[in-house]
Amino acid sequence: MASRSFRAALLLWPLVLVGACTSTPAKSPVAGTSPTLAGDGTPQPPIANYACDNGGSITIRNVGSSIRLLGPNGVEEDLPASPANQKSRYGEARDAIVLDGREALVMRSGHTPLTCTR
Template identity: 40%
Template sequence: MGAPGLGSSAGSRGICAASLLLALAAGCTTASAPSGQAGNVAAFSGPVTYSCEDDMRMTVERNGPRVSVHSPRGLDLDLPASPPGQDARFGEALYAVVLEGKEALWMVNGKTPISCTR
């Protein structure tokens, strides 16, 4: 039996696990750009071409809350903001792209991510 006033060991572990998950989830969000300031993607207009590993290229074009991507492996996709309302991460199903300043990371589920720069 545990000391009086202390929760069970299993209950304490559950609280610790829940706290850890909340901390990790908080680290996955980004603050919105203040009004009047451009975010990561809004900083460019028209298609932007990135140079990627292994002499590959990727083209990204902003379309409202989505981006149109011509991927390094030749796929043409329209990807929504993920989560909605931010401007750095886009993806659905098997594909995702993260745009940070002049860098981009192209990801396909089950494959090694491809780093790109502009």
């Protein structure tokens, strides 16, 4: 149990560091939708497409207190807010995403962090 807690703490530490970053404010969300706010207070649209540094793309759908990550090859993953009372950091087990304005930092266990921009 302690080993699991330690690994979770190691995973979340980069999120704390990255959460302090800022970027250019995002455009207004689609009318009639309820946006969430990123760490810098800019609205995140209910669904957004991101182009990633590796040439790939992802789609992030805000679904209340979590996000649904739609990756390449039809892979879907739900990530809860972490901690639960905020709208910019999402993660579970070995995967995490930090939303900051128009950028999303995608971190997966065993892979180099990936920056994606909408």
